[in-house]
Amino acid sequence: MPPKYVVGCCLLVVVIFASIAITVVGGSTYMSQIPPTELAREKEKIWGHSAWSVHDPWMTGNHAPTLAGKGKVIFIREGCWWCHTLLPEQTQDWAYFGEPPLAGDVQGESPSLFGSDRKAPDLLHIASRNRVKAWHYVHHRDPRAVTPGSIMPAFKHLTDEELDAIIAFLESLH
Amino acid sequence: MIERFLTDRDYAEGTAAKHFFFSSIVMLNIGVLMALGTSMRLAWPDILPNDVPWLHFGRIRPVHVHFVIFGWISMAFAGAMCYMTPALCKTRLWSEKLGVWNCWAWNLGMVFVFFTLINGMTTGREYQDLIWPLDAYILLFVFGPLAVNIWMTMLRRRADGLYVTLWFFGASLLFIILSYFIGAVPDFFPVTGLSEAYMTWWHAHNILGLWITPVSAAIAYYIIPKVSGNTLYSHKIGHLHFWSIAAFYSTPGAHHLMGAPIPEWLKSFASVSGVLIMIPALAFVVNMLMTMKDKWWMFTRSIPLQWALTGVLFAIPLNIQGAFQQTRALNWYIHGTHWIVAHAHLALLGFSTFIEIGAIYYGLPKLLKRELYSEKLARLHFWMMAIGFLGFWAVLTAAGLVQGAAKVYEIPYIQSVVATHPYMVGRVLFGSLIIFAQPIFLYNMWMTARYGKKIVPETPAAPTPAPAAA
Numbered sequence: 001m002p003p004k005y006v007v008g009c010c011l012l013v014v015v016i017f018a019s020i021a022i023t024v025v026g027g028s029t030y031m032s033q034i035p036p037t038e039l040a041r042e043k044e045k046i047w048g049h050s051a052w053s054v055h056d057p058w059m060t061g062n063h064a065p066t067l068a069g070k071g072k073v074i075f076i077r078e079g080c081w082w083c084h085t086l087l088p089e090q091t092q093d094w095a096y097f098g099e100p101p102l103a104g105d106v107q108g109e110s111p112s113l114f115g116s117d118r119k120a121p122d123l124l125h126i127a128s129r130n131r132v133k134a135w136h137y138v139h140h141r142d143p144r145a146v147t148p149g150s151i152m153p154a155f156k157h158l159t160d161e162e163l164d165a166i167i168a169f170l171e172s173l174h
Numbered sequence: 175m176i177e178r179f180l181t182d183r184d185y186a187e188g189t190a191a192k193h194f195f196f197s198s199i200v201m202l203n204i205g206v207l208m209a210l211g212t213s214m215r216l217a218w219p220d221i222l223p224n225d226v227p228w229l230h231f232g233r234i235r236p237v238h239v240h241f242v243i244f245g246w247i248s249m250a251f252a253g254a255m256c257y258m259t260p261a262l263c264k265t266r267l268w269s270e271k272l273g274v275w276n277c278w279a280w281n282l283g284m285v286f287v288f289f290t291l292i293n294g295m296t297t298g299r300e301y302q303d304l305i306w307p308l309d310a311y312i313l314l315f316v317f318g319p320l321a322v323n324i325w326m327t328m329l330r331r332r333a334d335g336l337y338v339t340l341w342f343f344g345a346s347l348l349f350i351i352l353s354y355f356i357g358a359v360p361d362f363f364p365v366t367g368l369s370e371a372y373m374t375w376w377h378a379h380n381i382l383g384l385w386i387t388p389v390s391a392a393i394a395y396y397i398i399p400k401v402s403g404n405t406l407y408s409h410k411i412g413h414l415h416f417w418s419i420a421a422f423y424s425t426p427g428a429h430h431l432m433g434a435p436i437p438e439w440l441k442s443f444a445s446v447s448g449v450l451i452m453i454p455a456l457a458f459v460v461n462m463l464m465t466m467k468d469k470w471w472m473f474t475r476s477i478p479l480q481w482a483l484t485g486v487l488f489a490i491p492l493n494i495q496g497a498f499q500q501t502r503a504l505n506w507y508i509h510g511t512h513w514i515v516a517h518a519h520l521a522l523l524g525f526s527t528f529i530e531i532g533a534i535y536y537g538l539p540k541l542l543k544r545e546l547y548s549e550k551l552a553r554l555h556f557w558m559m560a561i562g563f564l565g566f567w568a569v570l571t572a573a574g575l576v577q578g579a580a581k582v583y584e585i586p587y588i589q590s591v592v593a594t595h596p597y598m599v600g601r602v603l604f605g606s607l608i609i610f611a612q613p614i615f616l617y618n619m620w621m622t623a624r625y626g627k628k629i630v631p632e633t634p635a636a637p638t639p640a641p642a643a644a
Binding site for chain 2: 001005008012013015016019020022023024027028030031032034036040049050051052057058059076077078079080081082083085087089090091092093095096100101102103105106107108109110111112113114115116117118119120121143144147149150151152153154155156157
């Protein structure tokens with residue numbers, strides 16, 4: 001191989017690894033030093049790790065530490081997070097969706113479910129806005145019965161047990 | 175010994191590329207069918223049965239995203255690489271066998287992707303939704319063998335120089351493997367909280383920045399000079415494009431988290447390098463448009479050029495949007511709205527898909543040694559896609575601005591849902607044009623393979639020499 005290509009390949013590897021070092025390694029090292037808040041410690045205890053694992057291949061949430069933890073697994077499985085964000089934004093959203101999270105509030109959480117494509121209300125403080133359990137039960141089975149104009153799917157296929165878990169998860173978001 | 179096994183008594187030249195191109199068209203059809211489901215669900219939420227979990231929005235949305243990115247776009251890339259790399263290296267593909275097996279392993283992987291995502295088996299991290307066994311599968315059986323095949327072909331080349339297209343092919347394969355691995359780190363290691371969110375979005379950004387954008391550009395660098403008959407306008411601008419992509423496009427992952435509580439220095443770094451993406455983007459567009467000098471009459475005559483150049487033209491609004499919408503000045507208004515969805519489709523459907531379809535209309539008839547079955551159907555395909563996409567983009571951008579205003583004035587959320595309903599109906603209508611154009615594409619290519627007029631070479635082509643022994 002001509003020397004100019006060897007130099008080029010080396011330079012390319014240096015550039016890409018320098019970029020990874022600054023952004024991924026630098027950023028993650030810095031962020032890993034942020035201590036979890038009291039709230040984060042509490043959430044980690046009740047939710048646990050909610051992503052897919054070999055111990056629960058069908059994402060039933062039966063291994064979660066609490067009913068709210070099971071609810072978070074089902075929240076992920078049913079793809080609720082494709083529309084409902086868990087991140088009130090710093091620039092607005094204060095009056096309607098509440099305070100944005102602090103950096104320490106999400107430490108230790110996995111996955112963090114910030115969401116990116118908001119087509120439905122933010123849920124980070126849903127329990128502070130709406131604590132009416134009956135409303136949530138009806139809303140999940142037939143959203144348009146309580147919120148005319150809503151485009152939320154009617155979750156007819158969930159069992160009553162699963163619905164209990166989802167509502168326990170929503171109640172843990174205060 | 176492995177090389178002997180993989181290259182001895184190899185399949186006919188072009189077999190791997192044909193496999194990849196046909197698979198990619200099938201994946202495109204599945205991907206857009208999923209999009210029909212999601213878009214109808216957003217316009218009329220009860221239109222599909224509600225008691226079937228596999229038809230719910232949250233289940234089909236990730237299938238759509240994975241089938242268009244890893245099924246359609248990435249497989250069309252693999253086809254283009256298996257076709258263009260040997261042509262530019264004046265040799266055979268290192269191993270057609272490896273390429274064909276790679277293609278079948280890839281298709282099998284997409285079956286697993288479909289099965290897991292439709293059942294809700296996911297990590298809950300966007301663009302890195304796949305469970306860790308599938309992450310390992312994709313690295314080992316999808317991108318790994320493709321990289322080995324293309325790199326070995328480049329090392330065994332008989333041509334003297336390496337053309338721009340080959341720089342991008344070679345580098346992007348390294349980039350996608352690194353990026354995919356970093357995105358999958360939280361699946362394999364106990365990385366949680368902000369670092370996990372950051373790695374997720376670093377990878378999400380770099381699927382586009384270090385894989386889809388550069389490889390699409392590389393394909394345009396091949397087709398546009400080749401079909402127009404002009405030489406590339408400037409190799410120096412090509413250098414600028416290549417190195418500025420490696421330097422600037424690999425760092426702005428944090429701009430997807432401008433509203434999240436990640437450190438401000440990381441956001442600023444991402445935002446500034448995000449604006450610098452204008453450099454590779456403009457270098458590419460200028461280089462391509464100047465290459466067409468004196469040949470613009472071919473824009474409407476040649477089918478591959480029509481597609482590829484339309485893709486290049488879509489890169490102009492794409493990169494202007496992309497550079498500025500992620501700055502703090504604009505991001506607070508449009509973040510998380512349909513504007514972003516419109517932008518993502520401008521990148522994947524406008525810019526990238528148009529160039530790849532150009533590559534298939536150019537490459538597949540050549541590989542099959544047949545003429546395109548129907549030019550009329552190809553034109554119909556183009557205009558359905560072009561009109562459908564422009565309408566789709568306009569409708570979603572407008573809906574995003576409505577959502578942005580609703581967000582800023584903090585009106586009750588349901589009012590923004592009701593206000594965007596007409597746009598969601600528009601999305602289904604324009605989207606349908608795009609969706610129903612793809613079966614036409616598949617039909618046209620299938621008929622080309624079966625009944626296209628055979629091309630008889632004027633002079634018998636000299637057989638390509640066998641690859642040099644190791």
